Amino acid sequence: MKKAIFLILFALLVLTACGTKDAGEEQATPEGNQATDTEMASEEETASEEQTVRTPTEEDERFTELLLARDYETVIKETIGFDSDSQKDFYNLANALKKHDEIQAKSYVDESTNEMNYADIISDYKVIVRYINKAEYIPEEMTVEFDELKKEAEEKAAQNQEELDKQTQAG
Known part of the structure; x- marks a missing residue:
């Protein structure tokens, strides 16, 4: 019984650590913001091109x-x-x-x-x-x-x- 509880707690700890790591990667850094701005600009250009196609x-x-x-x-x-x-x-x-x-x-x-x-x-x-x-x-x-x-x-x-x-x- 104690081993099962220990394994469950260990699994939760590992899953929590993985979730925290993913959330941390999504947080923007100044360089990340520049990349995001560039991506947004290219998306806007693509949207502008699509506007004339239809x-x-x-x-x-x-x-x-x-x-x-x-x-x-x-x-x-x-x-x-x-x-x-x-x-x-x-x-x-x-x-x-x-x-x-x-x-x-x-x-x-x-x-x-x-x-x-x-x-x-x-x-x-x-x-x-x-x-x-x-x-x-x-x-x-x-x-x-x-x-x-x-x-x-x-x-x-x-x-x-x-x-x-x-x-x-x-x-």
Whole structure:
């Protein structure tokens, strides 16, 4: 009985050590971050190349019309099932545009302290970038709009990150 308990404990110890080692390998080092950034850049380039490959379907054209009409809710409702690649793409695009509109109307000032909540601003802009990056297809008539939106979101996230860093250093 004692040997069985000892063996079980030993097995748990070995498994725990292996699990910890795997988790430690996943933690990023500065060099690891650079590799990750490079991988992300190549994934974005691949996604950009894929955007031009697909021929628009009737479904794509219908969702494009809805996006151009700024009817994000209808697009989101009709695409939430992710039944096709088209639905996945338009779900992400509609959410990016919807999030942008929400940001424009949102106040990031904490009423009790009267200070800006930079972390929320950064998070919201990064959400826009993520949605756009997830879309493998962007309608030709909206490519410029999404490129500008993505660029704006990345710039605003970076600007607000600088402000947050200044605030953190001053505090």
